[in-house]
Amino acid sequence: MPLSTQPYKGARDFYPEDKRLMDYIFNSIRAVVASYGYEEYDAPLVEPLDLYLAKSGQEIINEQTYSFKDRAGRQLAIRPEMTPSVARMVAARRQSLSYPLRWYSIPNLWRYERPQKGRFREHWQLNVDIFGVKSLQAELELIEIVDRIFKTFKATASMYSIKVNHRELVDNIFIDYLGLSKDQSYNLIKLIDKMAKLERTTFIDLVDSILSPKQKKLGYNERILSIISTQIITNLPKEVQSYSSFKELSNLLTSCHESGITNVKFDLTVMRGFDYYSGIVFELNDNHPDNNRSIMGGGRYDGLVGLFGVEAIPTVGFGLGDATLTNFLKIHNLIFEVKTKTDIYCSVIDNQFREATKIADELRRRGLNVAMDLTGHRLGDQIKTAEKKGIEWVAIIGPKEISNGRYSLRNIQNSTQGSYLLDEMVKTIIQAKNK
């Protein structure tokens, strides 16, 4: 039986046109994060499983990780996320690095889950982190960067919302203000984190299941539902407004608005899965009715570096996946086909490969990307090949052209053709490129 030509379920092949689109998206993003002084790093694809057991959410480790043993019996995992790796790298050089440390990476990540629209088993994710800043300036900078990234793709503020919350404020409200136990608070947080995937009635029942009979009787369910649906932070109860976590979140909202990011909103239901988040958390949501989902998520995780036996480092970071971002760009018509980088196709007549190679090399020396036909097929077929490849120009090189030093240059898009000296040919193409 012949081998299958299909990729593994939930993973994608990137044909050149797909790869160009991916490069366009991530190179645009690279330019934005580099403009804020962030530097790219990378880490191994495979890490010891322990690294993820320590502080990720349990669901990810138990059900979603590709883990296996190597031939020496070491328990390994293909990275399901990048944050533990970057925390490890920072911990390893904690003393010699200088802060604020601004790092980013675009790793591929693997999660074993049912493939569905916008979710794959292998995806690429921009990870941006800032280390060593205790103040809200860190959160503010990252939210500015997220906003700048979306504006770079010509998204407007009405297309998306940035929702912010504070993990400590959630604890303050659930434990200190409402009087839930720590366990109840933890379970409620996990439940709210999955809320978007649940029917409303199921969610309400599950809130009930966390509460004691007495709490139920006292109307805790309604109190919880009411407080988590608060849309304006100053509408929170006065008692809550005295917590320092409230003040931080409130200040961040003000700073974002002052920076011109008007679509930042308070949302007490934003939890961002991972257990390691310790302070402010944020996510970006698509406002399009057909794609109402979270596209980017991040927050403060001051404790993670400390797990490696070194002093903790205040850290804020976010992740933005390729598939969810591409969906956003598609649904808002912000994406287009990216042209091939090949400028010119050399059609070779009568097997004049040796001379054609010299001409192609001369064109390369002048900065053009040149593909040469090597088939010896008739001219019409060679031109069709160039067209199929999306190359804009075809130069025709045969015995006559070589002896004249003048080449026919054909523009595929408008089917015009002219005869040019090599110099003129280069100028024509470069002029058209720069238009």
Added chain:
Amino acid sequence: MPLSTQPYKGARDFYPEDKRLMDYIFNSIRAVVASYGYEEYDAPLVEPLDLYLAKSGQEIINEQTYSFKDRAGRQLAIRPEMTPSVARMVAARRQSLSYPLRWYSIPNLWRYERPQKGRFREHWQLNVDIFGVKSLQAELELIEIVDRIFKTFKATASMYSIKVNHRELVDNIFIDYLGLSKDQSYNLIKLIDKMAKLERTTFIDLVDSILSPKQKKLGYNERILSIISTQIITNLPKEVQSYSSFKELSNLLTSCHESGITNVKFDLTVMRGFDYYSGIVFELNDNHPDNNRSIMGGGRYDGLVGLFGVEAIPTVGFGLGDATLTNFLKIHNLIFEVKTKTDIYCSVIDNQFREATKIADELRRRGLNVAMDLTGHRLGDQIKTAEKKGIEWVAIIGPKEISNGRYSLRNIQNSTQGSYLLDEMVKTIIQAKNK
């Protein structure tokens, strides 16, 4: 016990300075291959194990692959090489792709082997392939590209040799000319492929072990050793010179020399491991006495696409690994530290973050990459941070500067400092960058 900060054995962390070097190397290579019309593709990191069982060398599958089962029981492998994936992708769209098809990729690959100098369990490898060309023009183009890549790094012809051989010629010599059986020829090829790793006397004994008593008596060992050490192709026996494989290889050598690639040499011991090579094979060797090893390898593998149940497609490709290439560049002093992309560091005095953010944004709008200090530490410490990060310029932003509209700009390298309007500051930095 705290978690280890070390990466998995044989895998590497890429801190920003390492990543910059890697990017410099591969982006230089990308420019060369794109100038020949090659387009980048990508494939999943994990493939069904079957894909590798079909046609790679057995050693790679049995001993060196990271293979495991997913939660549905599928046998998978982290890719040990890219060639089976690219053959799969081409086979999947065999009809709709247009030829010659020029593709490249820079995947990370995993092999379970003892880590040693220049060999890692995870490495990155440039893969360049051309599909649909039966003639030697394909081999010639790829050898030209390899040569161009090395010249791009300012390597000279004396630093490396490109060795070429022909798998059919080897069969012709061992089976048709010397009269070995097919099995003997196969075993001898596998042995020669490992020759460089063996003591000379061990190698000779192992050649003996392949031969029959009668062949030994007739001096086959010496005949084999003699013929495989032939350095000039025209010194091969006259009978051998009548094989069409001889003519092809001989023509390729001539064409390379005519193209100005003088360091291409015939070598009957070049086999290039993988079983799928079917025609000409080639490799590049470092001539440096302390690094006498193969750095790049490739060849023709016309049969691989056909394994997917579609018509075979003539294919030539090569692979070039990051670690071996970096070793080559280091040993020949062709490598240097790559500077950070961050142009300027904004030191903020008296917590003027809001105003400093506006100034930083204005600098970004004018095309500069700007990192801002967020620590509130004293100026001297902030300047030291910029220095440690390798950033060339520091702008000092405090209450006085903000009210004046003039900023102190300090050059870290030569410790000069001047006072500038924003416009002048931008000009000064851009001029220095373009120098």
